[in-house]
Amino acid sequence: MEILGSTFDDSVFEESRSRVSSAALPAYKPKSCEPEWFCHYERFEDDLDEQKTMKFRADLKYRRKQYQGALDDYKACLSLVPNGNLSLKRDVLDSIARCYSHLGLRERALEICEKLRKEATNTCHLTCILQLELTIHEGSGNLKKSISSLQHLCSIHPFNPWHWLKLATSHQSLLESSTCLENLNHILEPQALIQQQEERKLAQLKASMCFVRTRLLIEILRTQQFSFVLEKSKRALKEIEESLLRLQLEEETLRIISEVMAEDLNPEKMREENQDGESLSGLSIKDFEERWWNKLHACLLTENRFIQ
Structure with a gap:
């Protein structure tokens, strides 16, 4: 007697037919880059390539505490960011504000914070902005702020x-x-x-x-x-x-x-x-x-x- 749901189709146990690929897969050749290749790279393929290169340069200079050089590269990168790429735009603006703060231009850094705040749409954005503000105020020794x-x-x-x-x-x-x-x-x-x-x-x-x-x-x-x-x-x-x-x-x-x-x-x-x-829309904090x-x-x- 068959138990309901316990039977199998015979095709389940048949050997699968070997599939012959109609076209050979192309060989994968990973791109090899020298360390810090972007520091002297000038042969940009397009705006996106230049944007990524300038971002890499700026990040490295910031890490090395070369804040003026990092600021210049971040600004160059920002000018190449497409209007629709809001995530990268926020990231670069945040970095520019931090450079201003390190260079003692805290008012300009706070202006960027205000700009980012106006464009924030959720609590993650707002949290990042507040952490940026905190860094700026701590850098200036303003405990109350x-x-x-x-x-x-x-x-x-x-x-x-x-x-x-x-x-x-x-x-x-x-x-x-x-x-x-x-x-x-x-x-x-x-x-x-x-x-x-x-x-x-x-x-x-x-x-x-x-x-x-x-x-x-x-x-x-x-x-x-x-x-x-x-x-x-x-x-x-x-x-x-x-x-x-x-x-x-x-x-x-x-x-x-x-x-x-x-x-x-x-x-x-x-x-x-x-x-x-x-979302900040209708959110009560x-x-x-x-x-x-x-x-x-x-x-x-x-x-x-x-x-x-």
Whole structure:
């Protein structure tokens, strides 16, 4: 008795006929290039060939920190990029902005950032722009602007621990610089001194908030990590504990911070709020201050735990 679906067509077991190719395949001859062939290559076949060559040259010069030469080659490359190749255009503009930054022309670099921002269509584009802005601000030593860029990154990627860690260390650097100024400025007017002390307290609390958030995220993610990634997380956790000890917040204050910063850290909510690659059209990115800082500030005031 045949079982339904268990029979086979006899043709399945027949030997396949040998297929005779009607045309011989052409021999494959890979192109052989000398190292750094593009540095002195001038026999361009077309605009695309010239564009690729100029990009290779610019990338090499940038790597060698020859920023003016790299800038010139990137500009030459950009003029050859077709209007439809938006990905390459963004890449070259990003590189031009970085060259400007290294050359001390940070306003021109930021102008390119603004141009890229206007043309961004998804969160991946916006993330790249914010990282570029961050690099420019860090290069100029502008901590407050760096913090602003990092806050935007944390708003777009609220579950990325490394953005939070960088934000925490930036607040810590701001705290250290304000402490140094406070120690030096003994002759400040009382009102100015009070304002400086308040800024220091806020930086202390914001640094703690970000360190705690980073710790919570790493502890969630480390269960899925192995090898060198896990080692990186362990080192980060150790550094966070040391930083929190130096910040000298009371245990009850740290407990409140942990509760507030953990409110949205459940797997279901984290999946819902994953915005990688999302279109910017209609996308609602919650304000950093409103989502975390204002809520924490209110909780601390309610519990009378705000830093005095």
